[in-house]
Amino acid sequence: MTEPPAVGAEELKVIPIRHWGRWVAAVVLLALLGVAIYGMAQAPVDYASIPTYLHSDVILQGLWGTIVISVTAQALGIILGIIFAIMRLSKNPVVTSIAWLYIWFFRGTPVIVQLLIWFNLSIYVHTVSIPIPFTHMYLFHESMNDFMTPFMAALLGLGLNEGAYMAEIVRAGIISVEEGQTEAALSIGMTRLQTMRRVILPQAMRVIVPPTGNEFINMLKTSSLASVTTYNELFRSAESISSAKLNPIETLFTISIWYLVLTSIATIAQYYIERRFARGSSRDLPETPIQRLRRNLFTWRRPKIPNTSTHTAVALSGVTR
Amino acid sequence: MTTPPASGARADRTAGPMVKAEAVHKRFGRIEVLKGIDLEVGRKEVMCLLGPSGSGKSTFLRCINHLEKVDAGRLYVDGELVGYRQAGNKLYELREREIARKRAEIGMVFQRFNLFPHMTALANVTEAPVRVKGESKGEATERGRALLERVGLGDRVGTYPSQLSGGQQQRVAIARALAMRPKLMLFDEPTSALDPELVGDVLDVMRQLAEDGMTMVVVTHEIGFAREVGDWLVFMDEGVVVEVGPPREVLSNPQHRRTQAFLSKVL
Ligand SMILES: Nc1ncnc2c1ncn2[C@@H]1O[C@H](COP(=O)(O)OP(=O)(O)OP(=O)(O)O)[C@@H](O)[C@H]1O
Ligand SMILES: [Mg+2]
Numbered sequence: 079m080t081e082p083p084a085v086g087a088e089e090l091k092v093i094p095i096r097h098w099g100r101w102v103a104a105v106v107l108l109a110l111l112g113v114a115i116y117g118m119a120q121a122p123v124d125y126a127s128i129p130t131y132l133h134s135d136v137i138l139q140g141l142w143g144t145i146v147i148s149v150t151a152q153a154l155g156i157i158l159g160i161i162f163a164i165m166r167l168s169k170n171p172v173v174t175s176i177a178w179l180y181i182w183f184f185r186g187t188p189v190i191v192q193l194l195i196w197f198n199l200s201i202y203v204h205t206v207s208i209p210i211p212f213t214h215m216y217l218f219h220e221s222m223n224d225f226m227t228p229f230m231a232a233l234l235g236l237g238l239n240e241g242a243y244m245a246e247i248v249r250a251g252i253i254s255v256e257e258g259q260t261e262a263a264l265s266i267g268m269t270r271l272q273t274m275r276r277v278i279l280p281q282a283m284r285v286i287v288p289p290t291g292n293e294f295i296n297m298l299k300t301s302s303l304a305s306v307t308t309y310n311e312l313f314r315s316a317e318s319i320s321s322a323k324l325n326p327i328e329t330l331f332t333i334s335i336w337y338l339v340l341t342s343i344a345t346i347a348q349y350y351i352e353r354r355f356a357r358g359s360s361r362d363l364p365e366t367p368i369q370r371l372r373r374n375l376f377t378w379r380r381p382k383i384p385n386t387s388t389h390t391a392v393a394l395s396g397v398t399r
Numbered sequence: 400m401t402t403p404p405a406s407g408a409r410a411d412r413t414a415g416p417m418v419k420a421e422a423v424h425k426r427f428g429r430i431e432v433l434k435g436i437d438l439e440v441g442r443k444e445v446m447c448l449l450g451p452s453g454s455g456k457s458t459f460l461r462c463i464n465h466l467e468k469v470d471a472g473r474l475y476v477d478g479e480l481v482g483y484r485q486a487g488n489k490l491y492e493l494r495e496r497e498i499a500r501k502r503a504e505i506g507m508v509f510q511r512f513n514l515f516p517h518m519t520a521l522a523n524v525t526e527a528p529v530r531v532k533g534e535s536k537g538e539a540t541e542r543g544r545a546l547l548e549r550v551g552l553g554d555r556v557g558t559y560p561s562q563l564s565g566g567q568q569q570r571v572a573i574a575r576a577l578a579m580r581p582k583l584m585l586f587d588e589p590t591s592a593l594d595p596e597l598v599g600d601v602l603d604v605m606r607q608l609a610e611d612g613m614t615m616v617v618v619t620h621e622i623g624f625a626r627e628v629g630d631w632l633v634f635m636d637e638g639v640v641v642e643v644g645p646p647r648e649v650l651s652n653p654q655h656r657r658t659q660a661f662l663s664k665v666l
Contacts, residue, residue: 262509262572264502265464265505266531266576266578267499267503267531267579268527269496270495272531281515
């Protein structure tokens, strides 16, 4: 398709267009980058201390805290998101209103405010308990101070907030699945719940997964706000070091590196998870970068001709259909 | 599967009809879509429904397996009221599980196939036997393979729907419905979304099914199929049954003007 015409191609010399503008832009940008790096290098920052901070105990503890709170809060958010999305699609007006109210409140107030509300709740509420009706017994009974640990406050603050966003994402996924799928599932005798679990949600995943990946990457960063509940995560670790050593820039650079590592790993994971859920939706999944690398490493010559020709055949039949 | 038909006549009316509709009414909001349908489909019979767009054919079919709720009248499948239980002179709505159990005994094939795109052909077929009936995976897989073989797709068990042609998808959809060993099969324009050269394969499968003694209600515009395979041809228009009769009679000698007008357009 994009190949030059075969006839007489070897006799003609092709002179490609010279893109002068691109060269100029590249040179200017590289120069600016150089100036920025030079400026940073000249600044009185103790770069040599950063590698030590990177694996210091305090920072590693904070790193672990960030991972734990991000994963648990995101998990809570996903579970709540699925529940509230299904509630919003319910036929019962009370159920839909409650779901709407939840989303309205938790999406409409800043996370930091929600975190502080949970954190401060123990000042006003002294016990949390779930009484068993008509008895004097409790299913759950604990003093608020024991219940609302920094972790709990951070989990509720971040998780409930995330649930509101996830509810909208999951809802968009569910309504993206054709009505015919539900009918087919019901017609073979599935219940509504089975239909949701086995037929609708797996297909909705294709729409749900990409924004959820972004949500998780956001969560890795937003979890720094959990420091206001005195929960021990990266940002709080950085603050505790810098307040002792009075070197904020070095510690902030240190945790920035860790945040970049975490978000990069999450980005790669997102890529593979998206591939997994694209199953059945496209005829030919493209190779992953690793597969491509492996193929290039282990095949010294160009890929065999029959191989490529079957690929084109599949692609062509896909187009003509 | 179903026992082979008794020699000669396919109809077996000894045990009462498989489907019986008495004055079935259905409305969507203010529009009345079914205005009193009376029909009977005997065991092992094939009834073909014909009629202009919007006449209520799909709606009637969907009422039979309770995908739509009937507003008035009675609808019986295999002698049992659809969607309700009668006690004295009161009707009690069935619970979701009970409705699902009854739907499991009725197969349905859709115009747009509605295969589950995230499952292979075989998984589409084994899903309900395993999840709904609780059959073992091994048992369901064996039968699923046999069913795909039967619809001519024995070599496509591991293929996803997006990699199958429309005709192949529809045959998988038929196999999926058959996997539940239904006593009744509903077809809603099963070949309307297919390229002309793919229609034949699907109709062949349906013809074979009819020969094996399956009770079928088929909404179709395939006049040839209706003539050869159908025991009854029903012409519907504007929510009423205009004409019922053996296909050859209705097609060659339509009694009603509306039937004549419609047939002159499609024949
Ligand atoms: N869920 C619904 N809500 C509102 N109106 C509906 C609904 N389903 C069907 N209708 C209306 O009911 C009428 C009959 O629809 P139905 O699908 O039964 O027709 P049909 O005979 O199957 O037509 P076609 O040949 O086009 O499939 C149409 O006017 C349609 O617009
Ligand atoms: Mg229809």
